[in-house]
Amino acid sequence: MQNSYASTMHRRGFTIVELIIVITIMGILLVLGVVNLRGSQASARDAERKADIEALALSLESFYRNGRDGSTTLGRYSSTGLAASVSSIQQNLRDIDLKSVMAPGIDDPLDTLKMATNNNQTTTGITPSPTIDQYVYQPLQQDGSLCTSGSQMCQKFNLFYRLEVANISEACPTPGFVCKVTSKNQ
Numbered sequence: 001m002q003n004s005y006a007s008t009m010h011r012r013g014f015t016i017v018e019l020i021i022v023i024t025i026m027g028i029l030l031v032l033g034v035v036n037l038r039g040s041q042a043s044a045r046d047a048e049r050k051a052d053i054e055a056l057a058l059s060l061e062s063f064y065r066n067g068r069d070g071s072t073t074l075g076r077y078s079s080t081g082l083a084a085s086v087s088s089i090q091q092n093l094r095d096i097d098l099k100s101v102m103a104p105g106i107d108d109p110l111d112t113l114k115m116a117t118n119n120n121q122t123t124t125g126i127t128p129s130p131t132i133d134q135y136v137y138q139p140l141q142q143d144g145s146l147c148t149s150g151s152q153m154c155q156k157f158n159l160f161y162r163l164e165v166a167n168i169s170e171a172c173p174t175p176g177f178v179c180k181v182t183s184k185n186q
Contacts, residue, residue, distance in 0.1 A: 042164040045104040045132070050179075053135060053161050055100035056113075057181050059093040060157060064185065068092065077139050077154040077183065079147045080115040089113070103133045113137060116158075119146040123178035126160050130178055136160040157183045 014022075060077055067074045068091060078092040089101055089109055101109035116138035118127045130136045139147035139154040147154035159181040 039165065046163045046165050048104045049132070049135075049161050049163065052100045052103065053159050053179075053181050055096060056093070056135065056137075056159055057183070059096040059100075060159075061184055062095060063092055064183070068094070077147070077157045079139050079150050079152060079154050080137070081148075081150055082137060082139070083110060083113040083115055086110065101135075103135065106133055116146060116160075119144055121158055121180075123160065123180050126158075126178070130160045130162045132162050132164055156185050 064075065064077055082088060082092050086098070086109055089096070089098070093101075098109050101113050103112045106112045112134055114128055114130070114134050114136050116126055116128075116136050118125070119138070119140060120126055121138070121140070121144070126136055126138065128134070128136060136159070138158040138160070140156045140158070141147050141152055142155040160178050161181075162178050
């Protein structure tokens with residue numbers, strides 16, 4: 001009778017080894033899920049950055065074709081004064097949604113849109129170097145010098161931004177590297 005009781009007890013529960021195996025498998029699955037979720041979130045932020053830059057470039061091209069309201073000067077881009085204030089952004093890029101001037105998670109366009117301080121047009125030489133929270137606008141004169149005032153003829157521009165995740169279809173497929181979008185009038 002004692003043997004049947006012992007065999008009944010043995011069948012009712014799990015052994016410590018079985019519990020450890022199940023907990024280990026669940027832990028591995030949880031870690032894989034968290035890593036995949038973080039990668040998806042970073043990819044979504046990168047997609048938002050790319051959409052922001054495309055919207056900025058489109059608005060700058062519109063400014064080139066149409067100028068400001070009441071302006072008779074056409075055929076140039078905005079100078080580095082573009083990001084002097086939110087009203088300057090709205091005046092120069094009148095059709096842009098201000099959310100397109102803000103990187104993911106940033107609430108102020110002036111914290112995101114930075115002006116280039118040099119005319120180096122390479123992704124490794126632009127200053128300031130863009131971060132995942134900042135976009136850099138570089139207006140240039142025809143000769144390639146930085147266009148710093150509204151009285152200068154800004155004939156082309158570069159927009160620089162940084163991605164978090166590699167994307168083979170992008171112009172900058174390595175995470176952490178700077179991407180560049182150029183004006184149509186290069």
